[in-house]
Amino acid sequence: MNIQSHAFDRIRRLLSGGLDIVEYLGLVVIGVATTVAMYHEVMTMVAAQKVQLADLLLMFLYLEVLAMIGQYFKSGQLPVRFPMYIAMVALARYLILDIKEITEWRMLAVAAAIFLLTLGVLAIRYGHVRFPYREDTSEGAPDKAFVRE
Numbered sequence: 001m002n003i004q005s006h007a008f009d010r011i012r013r014l015l016s017g018g019l020d021i022v023e024y025l026g027l028v029v030i031g032v033a034t035t036v037a038m039y040h041e042v043m044t045m046v047a048a049q050k051v052q053l054a055d056l057l058l059m060f061l062y063l064e065v066l067a068m069i070g071q072y073f074k075s076g077q078l079p080v081r082f083p084m085y086i087a088m089v090a091l092a093r094y095l096i097l098d099i100k101e102i103t104e105w106r107m108l109a110v111a112a113a114i115f116l117l118t119l120g121v122l123a124i125r126y127g128h129v130r131f132p133y134r135e136d137t138s139e140g141a142p143d144k145a146f147v148r149e
Helices: 003-048 053-075 081-097 104-130
Strands: none
Touching: 003 053, 053 081, 081 104
């Protein structure tokens, strides 16, 4: 091993460690912000003494974000389907809340988007079951990345 490649490896490890720290700090900030937003939503429901479907869907979105963060901290991987679930719930919430103001075409477009996301989740799950990843982290396998499950 020559000096140049040794220096390159040290720089790569240093930058990788720095990026890991920034990544974890970002996840902590997102987790804390999501928890604070959830707390404010609960306090709003308590003050109004009323719980509506829109409130529950928003709380579900918050829980999905927290579950996604938790999954990443547990396994170091983030299944692509988590953000897809969040997108489906967000679109459903939009559809429910703005049903009176949106046109028929927009309603159909949102429903089609939810349907396409559902097909995407099904395709990803099928691919994961039919063509699973090897569990080892050999060369070329992702160790911390979005995975297709």
